[in-house]
Amino acid sequence: MQVETDIGHTGVVGFLKGAKPGPTVMLRADMDALPVTEKVDVPFKSTIVTKYMGEDVGVMHACGHDTHVAMLMGTAEVLAAVKNQLHGNIMFVFQPAEEGAPEGEEGGAELMLKQGIFKKYKPEVAFGLHIMSSLNSGQIGYRSGPIMASADTFDITVNGKQTHGSAPWNGVDPIPAAAQIVTGVNHIVSRQIDITKEPAIVSFGKIDGGVRDNIIPDSVNMIGTIRNFDMDNREQIFDKIKTTATHIAMASGTKADVKINKGYPVTINNPALTAQMLPTLRDVAGKDVAGKDNVIEVPKLTASEDFSFYAQEVPGLFIFLGATPVGQDASKAAYNHSPYFYVDESSFKVGTKALSQLAVDYLAMKSK
Amino acid sequence: MQVETDIGHTGVVGFLKGAKPGPTVMLRADMDALPVTEKVDVPFKSTIVTKYMGEDVGVMHACGHDTHVAMLMGTAEVLAAVKNQLHGNIMFVFQPAEEGAPEGEEGGAELMLKQGIFKKYKPEVAFGLHIMSSLNSGQIGYRSGPIMASADTFDITVNGKQTHGSAPWNGVDPIPAAAQIVTGVNHIVSRQIDITKEPAIVSFGKIDGGVRDNIIPDSVNMIGTIRNFDMDNREQIFDKIKTTATHIAMASGTKADVKINKGYPVTINNPALTAQMLPTLRDVAGKDVAGKDNVIEVPKLTASEDFSFYAQEVPGLFIFLGATPVGQDASKAAYNHSPYFYVDESSFKVGTKALSQLAVDYLAMKSK
Amino acid sequence: MQVETDIGHTGVVGFLKGAKPGPTVMLRADMDALPVTEKVDVPFKSTIVTKYMGEDVGVMHACGHDTHVAMLMGTAEVLAAVKNQLHGNIMFVFQPAEEGAPEGEEGGAELMLKQGIFKKYKPEVAFGLHIMSSLNSGQIGYRSGPIMASADTFDITVNGKQTHGSAPWNGVDPIPAAAQIVTGVNHIVSRQIDITKEPAIVSFGKIDGGVRDNIIPDSVNMIGTIRNFDMDNREQIFDKIKTTATHIAMASGTKADVKINKGYPVTINNPALTAQMLPTLRDVAGKDVAGKDNVIEVPKLTASEDFSFYAQEVPGLFIFLGATPVGQDASKAAYNHSPYFYVDESSFKVGTKALSQLAVDYLAMKSK
């Protein structure tokens, strides 16, 4: 196993050369934790504290990336042990900053790609998984096509001209303009985008302007989030937000400054690869005690993933791994990012087996 | 008396030269009737019928312009009898089409001015009156400065692209754009115009687009009226309606075609002339039986008058003459334009005296 | 074959009893034509003329229901010939008024069900097909779950109080209220409905109020269409339209009268039945000359179908049958409802075979 460190700041790439010629399969684990104070009473409860937004906050693996690392390490052991039988190679990617790089820095999948890991190792397909408390241990969730949303943000400042509230005509009032922009932007999804193709969500999260009841402010700022499951819809929505805000502002003499901040693309499971590997997943997960298939098709998630960057480069398959103990209602489990997030470790076997078998089976199929 | 006919289609101008040198005073009566079927039982009830919007409708002097003609004829007699004492001249204007010329034709005060009556007779001031059922016989209503509104109309067509209601993204929907324009235009008066200077009113009277529940139409048409008491506000509102509609339309990819149709300007009583002639009006009207002054300051009227065109050229004074019999509650009388509009003829004496005396006194003051 | 006529006005139900015991399969063809003047030059071009909205209009099978009848008749012949081998029975439904009953009348699938055809014949499953010019002859389109939308309409009248446009405060203006309702209703899809579950569309098709520029009207009427692919979303949207319109109207002193007119439900292909019968469809349709599967998964259609009523009662499967000659670009063919709609008759064989085989295979599977 050849290992490179310090890629994408703290990322690690391992490369396992199989004995027989063949393509390279990439397996990925993300590694970063979250500024959440752990509240579950486990022996290995996090004791790390950090400064976050000016306050002391605990740091915990509230999204379970530690389990991803554990399972990918396990997978590396498994595959290293059988490398003589592999018709190709395995690329192990341990990636930091999936939850976002610090403000103003680059990081995550995008940075590792930028630093050339795909150019160097030339993987043919990419597999990844995410631990998920809304499924039970033993279950694997999958979906062909778009599975997680793109997540982008917008920032609109409506600039008017400050004046006294008793004489609005002496200035240019940005508050009604901002209000009409909120309304106008809400018409994009309802009117202008084909949501029978894929859904789209545009939400304002903050609106803020003015300090006193009797002073009409100079400006109003609004920020929000954009979620898509279709890359073409996504670009259309960027354009339409700009057009809508710009012209509604001009209608009353204000000026809108609109910024779109691109986040992660849509995570799309390649349909052919998904269909091809589904039998492997079914083999790995089997059936539950009631005889129901442990591999289940999950609905689209409006959350986002930077695995999407890898899946833009090569066919990708991203799956969810159940983490709530069998017998408990997974729909009521503390969700990912909660201080009560808890992982049943029995799921590790399933995850490790899934990653290993996806790699082995893929290479085997290609060797025929 | 020198008389010219057929000016402004059917208008008449009389010119009475006084014996002594001095300026010319203009007195005006409008003459036209309305397509309203008279319902008051008087011996001289109108029997004329016309076609109006495809139907037979009666024609009556529902705005009392016949009384204006009668009083100005009486005034002409009075003044002709004293012409040897007049320090100047009188110009009598009998004007058609105050209620508006037929669609597509010119008419009224604007046309008579265009045909040169002021260039020819050079009046120095203009006086006019209007009979009014909301005042009692004997009363004269006046107001310095703006007394009646300008009345203009707008016509906005929002053009989108027709499509099936089940797939709005395949077309461009003009209905939400039109809705947002209604909203945007309502912000002009509330935000952008100094209504402490003079009030302004912008109202939509009609909105119309589409024929079926499941077809998004190509366009929506909206028409409305604009009233002002300040000529600068008026021009500002024209501009702001255009800007508002144009940009709100563009915000969602539609296109607004905006037309402003100018009607009558603000009727403004010249403050100096009003102050100067107020004693004359008080002399003429005297006091009522309760000892209250018969000359009263009236609020601004949102109706409009083409006397305003004369008052744009020379200082003007336009007054209201009460027509509801003393003892009746004038605030409950059938209003002007009603089929029940009724004029107490005793008011003619007051009106005739007012017009005569305004002319005589004005010329006398100027001769000193 | 037992045949009943005059059900649901002109509908016909045939019942074929198989030799062996087993359940009943329903097969359905709709029969009605459309007020469209045929413009395709075929020997059997329609010569029928009717009065429609006061005008003479041709009547043609612009949605190809004649082909449905032809294929179901063929299917009846085929199945009658093999009735000795059938492990169960076939119910043939020839249904009128799928395109809607005349205003104020009942009709179509809903009426036939109301008249008890399912209670009498007790089908276990229902199959139907629709000829479709956007697919090529030989192709069969299918989709598991929701395949066609529900189609309902709304009718909102905003009642204010008429007044002159120059004095809006003397009345209650319904135009801005209607405008704000358009805006408010557009927020339902963008904010209040989970469109990641299934998309939803709410469109206004008509807005109409007022007749003159200077009269604020008594009321504004708006009508529109509602499309859903989820029955729970549908009920939520009905409620939300009512709440939105009612309260926005009250906000400015107007009153909204909101009516929801229920049309056809969502057409949902039972996922288990779809999965079960997909091999049959693949057998019937085979592959095209290029070796591509002739059975293709189609996107959701925002059009609606009253087959949905049957599929509410028993598991249903509704498929699309290609009608545009091989070699022509089906995406450019005259669409259903066009005066140029044209059907390649070679598709009849595929349709007849599909219906026959679905029935035979279903009964065979159940007999095991």
Added chain:
Amino acid sequence: MQVETDIGHTGVVGFLKGAKPGPTVMLRADMDALPVTEKVDVPFKSTIVTKYMGEDVGVMHACGHDTHVAMLMGTAEVLAAVKNQLHGNIMFVFQPAEEGAPEGEEGGAELMLKQGIFKKYKPEVAFGLHIMSSLNSGQIGYRSGPIMASADTFDITVNGKQTHGSAPWNGVDPIPAAAQIVTGVNHIVSRQIDITKEPAIVSFGKIDGGVRDNIIPDSVNMIGTIRNFDMDNREQIFDKIKTTATHIAMASGTKADVKINKGYPVTINNPALTAQMLPTLRDVAGKDVAGKDNVIEVPKLTASEDFSFYAQEVPGLFIFLGATPVGQDASKAAYNHSPYFYVDESSFKVGTKALSQLAVDYLAMKSK
């Protein structure tokens, strides 16, 4: 002179009994300063510093209330000297907190009235003046009827239910509701209030909700100001803001909490009293060097005054006194409340004379 102190916290009332019987005239000076750091270089520049909103700020008579006190003291001297000739009495009111009492406290005119100063001294009329840099020294500004606006504030909180921005249907979004309330409230002035009677202004000064782009907040808060020149309009607007916000909120499932905080009423100069005392003002102010009348009719001011409370109890007359040196353009002078506000002391003579003469003449007229 009888003097009472500590009324309305630090207020003072003096009562001067004239030698002859007659009514009582009230004269008022307000006394409070403002948290503004003086920037004019005068020998008596303020050196006082206070804590204001957590910071050290200078305190200056930026609205010239010190000059009001000086002039009313002078007036007291003048009138005391002639008390033997007075046909009645003078009530001198030195009032604190015209600029507003500290948050949560009562104060100003309202408190002094509440403590019974009118019940005790029974003034028949009230006179007051305000120094004004937008007029030149020597000038007196007056206006019959409404001269200064009422100033009230509103506070609207729209309560929804927080949720993630990627799934708005899981919560209730207050931002679009707030936006529609801004729009709806702007229709009150444009549609629902008779602004030909008196203008009205409703302005939002602040809108604030949410902290992050991807979290839809629980609530949005909006505050603003309401200005009226008509007490009936004022009450109507209070009601309409409540109705508008409440119902628009309900339309999308949010809930609006609306508070109206009443400030000062409209300052209305009694028309009869104004007409009666205008000759006195003209006598006092005379003409300027160019021969122009120094008493001028001023437009309505959208600022407010708690003199209005006195003028609700008895007929009142409130005038403006020019303070910018003759020869300077008063329209460009630093306005009241500016750190550069400056008063030409020659104006004191005019102000003192005006107050004295108003009192003397009023009593004299009443004695006839």
